[in-house]
Amino acid sequence: MKRPFVFINMAMTLDGKTSTVERRPTDWTSPADKRHLIELRATADAVMVGARTAETDRTSLSIPDERLQRPRIRRGQPPHPLRVIVSGNGSFRENIRAFERQVSPILIFTSRRAPRAKLDRLARLPDVHVYVIGKRDVDVPLMLDILARDWKVKRLLCEGGASLNWSLFAARAVDEAFVTLCPRVFGGATAPTLVDGAGFARGRIVNAKLMRCERKGQELFLRYRILSQD
Numbered sequence: 001m002k003r004p005f006v007f008i009n010m011a012m013t014l015d016g017k018t019s020t021v022e023r024r025p026t027d028w029t030s031p032a033d034k035r036h037l038i039e040l041r042a043t044a045d046a047v048m049v050g051a052r053t054a055e056t057d058r059t060s061l062s063i064p065d066e067r068l069q070r071p072r073i074r075r076g077q078p079p080h081p082l083r084v085i086v087s088g089n090g091s092f093r094e095n096i097r098a099f100e101r102q103v104s105p106i107l108i109f110t111s112r113r114a115p116r117a118k119l120d121r122l123a124r125l126p127d128v129h130v131y132v133i134g135k136r137d138v139d140v141p142l143m144l145d146i147l148a149r150d151w152k153v154k155r156l157l158c159e160g161g162a163s164l165n166w167s168l169f170a171a172r173a174v175d176e177a178f179v180t181l182c183p184r185v186f187g188g189a190t191a192p193t194l195v196d197g198a199g200f201a202r203g204r205i206v207n208a209k210l211m212r213c214e215r216k217g218q219e220l221f222l223r224y225r226i227l228s229q230d
């Protein structure tokens, strides 16, 4: 199977959390971090989020800054990346912000758990493409293969959350991780981290190499290469 180069970007508190226990979006990172996210988006052919992030973070997954769109157009890319939402049961709300801005196709990858009526409704939305791949969970290698082959995605940015990140790491399908370390403590045993899910047993843990560490104000911008395993 083919797959794109996959990189994730997340902001994390110094106690390793990526949201509070309430899992509601709060504005807790700097303008530099927000700019960094958009700049990374501008390098991607597709941007992907899990269903909970699509709902809670009110993200349009687009590139609001025309100056970042221009180099894409010069490279022969569309101004905005493809937008990808992953949902096992298709339960996410339909008033998410990504649907409000029709700037690029939206691909929804879901499983056979999703109710038919919901899939039909989603497929009727303009430029929304629904793939049902997997019995309970989305088959991640197949999803990446479809993105690479059918949509010519070479660079895929995953913007979280922790559950989707787990699916990618568990499939050994992450190449790089960008992490903004923020000087805050959220606490909470159930607050999301960078990667949740079932967790790896000791023999399966993922190793990474620090490629960059840049301080901007009170935040550290870290870039890791994920080392190949298996």
Ligand SMILES: NC(=O)c1ccc[n+]([C@@H]2O[C@H](COP(=O)([O-])OP(=O)(O)OC[C@H]3O[C@@H](n4cnc5c(N)ncnc54)[C@H](OP(=O)(O)O)[C@@H]3O)[C@@H](O)[C@H]2O)c1
Pocket: 009, 010, 011, 012, 017, 018, 019, 020, 022, 023, 024, 025, 049, 050, 051, 052, 053, 054, 056, 057, 086, 087, 088, 089, 090, 091, 092, 110, 111, 136, 137, 138, 139, 140, 159, 160, 161, 162, 163, 164, 165, 167, 192, 196
């Ligand atoms: N700090 C940051 O940079 C950052 C970034 C992103 C998000 N967040 C925060 O993280 C929280 C959301 O994270 P989260 O871990 O709860 O949710 P998430 O990863 O955004 O979404 C989880 C959902 O994605 C779907 N999913 C993921 N992998 C799947 C697979 N292999 N097959 C089928 N479905 C799959 C499932 O949807 P269904 O339930 O529909 O089946 C699952 O419940 C929010 O509070 C958000 O604000 C923080």
